[in-house]
Amino acid sequence: MTSEPAAPDRTDRAEDDAGSGGRWDAFKQRWRAFRASIARRPTLNLAYRILVGLVGSVVLIVGIITIPYPGPGWALVFAGFGILATEFTWAHHALTWVRGKYRIVMDWYTSRGWFIKTLGAVGTCALVVVTLWLLGTFSMVGGWIGVDWTWLRSPLMS
Template identity: 75%
Template structure:
């Protein structure tokens, strides 16, 4: 009868988890197990997918709104699609497509001379100013300091 190899014997197989041997972090294994547990409960799975959809949708919406402003606009767009892509195949395909288009546009933009870069910066600045004016930000801030100039008032927020 053959004896079972132990950790002391040279024939003992290395004791590793499947994820660790593949170089994946333990967190990914735990997350997959957690998600598999949710998938077996239809009501919980639906609630989870709805929560992911709402949270991902909100992050995506905030990202789209903040694209023209200095800050994390595009990062939030990609984060929103990333959240949605964890549960929805269409979001995964869209994320892949948007990422590719973003890389193409940014590659084109960065390969241009300083004239195009300056025009891009001026256009971005103009878009930010017009958006802030339309949202009534200038008249709000002017009201704080006691300035009442008619041209600061937004035509949309009157």
């Protein structure tokens, strides 16, 4: 009579992944130990905080610039604040405030009728087209296909 090993129970794996003693908790403990080892060295701690500040600021600025365009604008804003919030209390408070305002605005927008939603989509498309024109994209693509119309030229990129 051969006995096969019992199949692992799904609840055991779920507890390992999310419960106490799971992989996430182990990761958090290792991260806290790593961060504490950096904090014990003032120069290294300052360098780490500067690096976090620079990376978080760059991600935040790129996110703010890309908010009006299709893509991950708001996700980058939240990621930038999240990076900064790991080291700076003001960023944690700002993240909480911005997240709340974002939810209020999105709740308002999604509760509106088709006219406001269509107006938002048309406004976004217009903003993208104007930006592409100002950056000289239409003139560049026109040059590729042999079209040199004056109105395609950007006033900024002449």
